[in-house]
Amino acid sequence: QEDIFKNVISHAKEYGFIFPSSEIYDGLSAVYDYAQNGVELKKNIREYWWKAMVQLNENIVGLDASILMHPTTWKASGHVDAFNDPLIDNKDSKRRYRADVLIEDYAEKLNIKAIKEVEKAKTRFGDAFNEQEFVTTNPRVMEYKAREREILERLGRSLGNEDLEDVKALIEELEIACPETGSRNWTEVRQFNLMFGTKLGASADTAMDLYLRPETAQGIFVNFLNVQKSGRMKVPFGIAQTGKAFRNEIVARQFIFRMREFEQMEMQFFVRPGDEMKHYEFWKEARLKWHLSLGLGKENYRFHDHEKLAHYANAAADIEFNFPFGFKELEGIHSRTDFDLKAHEKFSGRKLQYFDAELNQNYVPYVVETSVGLDRMFLAVFATSLKEETLEDGSTRTVLKLPSVLAPTKAVVLPLVKKDGLPEIAHKIVEDLKWDFNVGYDEKDAVGRRYRRQDALGTPFCITVDHQTIEDQTVTIRHRDTMKQDRVKISDLNSIIENEVSM
Template identity: 45%
Template sequence: MNPQTWIASGHLGGFSDPLMDCKECHERFRADKIIEDYMQENSIAMEGSVDAWSNEEMSTYIEEHNICCPSCGKHNFTEIRQFNLMFKTFQGVTEDAKNTVYLRPETAQGIFVNFKNVQRTSRKKIPFGIGQIGKSFRNEITPGNFTFRTREFEQMELEFFCEPDTDLEWFAYWKEFCINWLKDLGMKEEEMRVRDHEQEELSFYSKATSDIEFLFPFGWGELWGIADRTNYDLTQHMNVSKEDLSYFDDEKKTKYVPYVIEPSLGADRVVLAFLCGAYDEEELEGEDVRTVLHFHPALAPVKIGVLPLSKKLADGAGKIYAELSKYYNCEYDDRGNIGKRYRRQDEIGTPFCITYDFESETDGCVTVRDRDSMEQERIKIGELKTYFEKKFEF
């Protein structure tokens, strides 16, 4: 995108994290994360977020509590300084200021600068939203925890445009919507929490922000942020570009710059959260352990496993597989005993397995096994499509 976009949005001036170095091992860290990890390890209650602290407040806390380097264990840090997270490069062969460009740190700004185009061409009336999924890039100081914090990630953002003075109502609506969406897809209530940002920790563009956090194996981490961005972004782009991004309400005969509610979700993070929440090692009778992914059926990558009891039954099982594959991602497996095949499907989170046995040849029925309860029931082959339509409803 044009570099002026990032000047208008405030990212070039204010999109940064507090950075400090260990003088002993020369590792670099985010000062706020070191403090948060220290608090978590020592069960220290924290009011608000360290994000709201100044560099001086963070330095004082690190000194007073003698917090040591996570890598070498020494207490010898440089002064904290702000580090801009945007990736900078050059367009073309000449590396000068005129050819400087940046990789986008979020998808939102592309939506804002195209607001008028989308509104006019789609003839939308406010309130309405524009959603986008795509790559974002941030030069993270300390990437880690598998795919939780990376420098390149997939971002899902919705910019919901609404009338001024209705923004807080829509903010509450989208917060509740996002929480319910996660719950409906099987996320447990005890693994989720909502943290409302204190006034002093709000981003420069935000009137209100709430984070939906998930309890990962490494601790609580932000999953989904819902922010009331007011009319900050559209106003900033209007000021810099001199283009009119206001909206005229034909019914009320009023003109205004819309307010924006933004639910922003990291696709990589929510996938990691669902994986962590679904993974289980169940102890069965006889000291047997079953590894299983308890995915919600709508999320499972493989929906149905088709398992002929014998390779001699391949024709009948193959017809069922071919028919159901028109509607669902299915897997056909005829190798090994049936118990091991069930276990393989459990490990990849397949919610249902169809066993085609010798009786199926005569009675026209198959056995459907439920992944979670391991219960089995006989279903007529001609009714399988209807049966699974109900099972996969969301």
Template identity: 50%
Template structure:
């Protein structure tokens, strides 16, 4: 949800702002199991980031040097932003502080009845939190590259994980007179994925446009497509090209989204 902070020094684009979107997950558990879940959620938090396409060497755990009065353990996952290592998200063992204070000042009973043991207790809380705005900034920083090519040219490319890319594929007719077949392929893929269609300019310029917005695959319809129903599929990251039957394109894209 929406969060507000009396931030003295907002800056670094959307890294530090007065108003931001905050995501939190709180796990309620029994005292004595909290450190187990704390370690478990540290790994889950890291795996979540790895699943978004972050490189492991760009992430690190940083334990808090000083703990808040309510915390038993606390650490941040830091990301290597262009301006240096900075906090991306936090994991905290908040003990029973939150519910105990609610109970103390509200007069409401915050005890939980364990149906298996019949035991009553105030749960401990293990918290995982991350700012959506800062996460978006980190995703953009991680994806962005200005790659120098063998011919001396520089291409700008966003290496988004396919699941995060706005378009999963772009359908490109080699020439405009191949547009009818290209639009047929586009309509087939649009039933399953967000795809785009582009027939303006040279094929090389169209590849570059898709690289700049992070489209994982460019599907080129050429004259061979009319003869054998195959297309050229270009990979954004490697620029390698393969031939695929039109009927196999969807499965090829789906497989990339699973990893």
């Protein structure tokens, strides 16, 4: 699995999808740049989301709020006081960890031990093996599982009560239980605020401390009444937004999964108090359907319902995706109650109420939120699409089987040779198609190598112009996934491509 992940990262760089930021200065940790093909793929994911959320829903509208907001916003939202991660340093290795991640890693180790016991038994007993029975009766497996559960529960309790000493005690106990993991020389656990600070204004005494937003949601909440009034929106309605968010993450690893500067796609749905669970269930299903519509495989998604809830939520679930390093959060669906709007009322002194004409009543709406990381979506799509295939003749090819609607380039036009007027015809085809699709042109190298290059870039179609084209105005069109080639009329190209790539 580690190898697969390494492949993903190097493919992203080699084929112009993602570069480390400021690479000539050795990069900046957990910050990345989207390159010529990456920016197209990312844009297409954003548009696919926008279409599903805004264009197809009469009662959802868009917004593009600023990254910089009045600093009181973050007092009201709770981010100044509570947007913390517990941090611990190892004095020997001088390495810094997120204490909760460290503990979860230990718990995962126990889970792996349990899985290994099961695997061992499976090979020993063969066909007669009943996994369900084994897991529920084998004392060793039961012990590992129980310990894992106990660790996670205790971690949840300690974090919930902000009992940082117990978090540290838990780490020390686990190190004794797993001696293979080494040193026991830790600092205290400290809370670390994840917001990036900056300053507005030039002179020292008038400058104002600001934050780069750690989520896009608050820009929606503070504009709730502006949008409702100017758009004459009726509850239930939603406001959707995509944009950058910033978090000074302690453990920044796993490529674009956890970045310090990233992009979110969020939608806040404003509902009648008391109706929130109905809408929460609706959006959970709707969002999963959206993911499944990309065809990356049903088995790669699962729900994780939260037992421990954030201070603002009365229900929460993650859609987890099977990344190259295991199932992890891709999207969150949260029932946020009236926490945010009420808090903004309190801190701003303004009323953020809605008059419900049907009920003849004023109230602060409840909110159901869907929040997905654009970069995580990118990683999910990119990593799952990257395949190494062995062909019938024994050779191999690398192919990026992206959903066609998301592919950066939809088709590339290739003259078979660089003479006899073929390049001119190919250019003319590009000229005609480029108004509707992102298309490319390539005349370098043998045509087989050009096909392979487009496979690796995820281009769904290669259109080849040959000598027959001059005679009958037909070309071959090669399909990326099947490598099948059809002879078609130039005049039909537009509709053939349209059929496959339209959103």
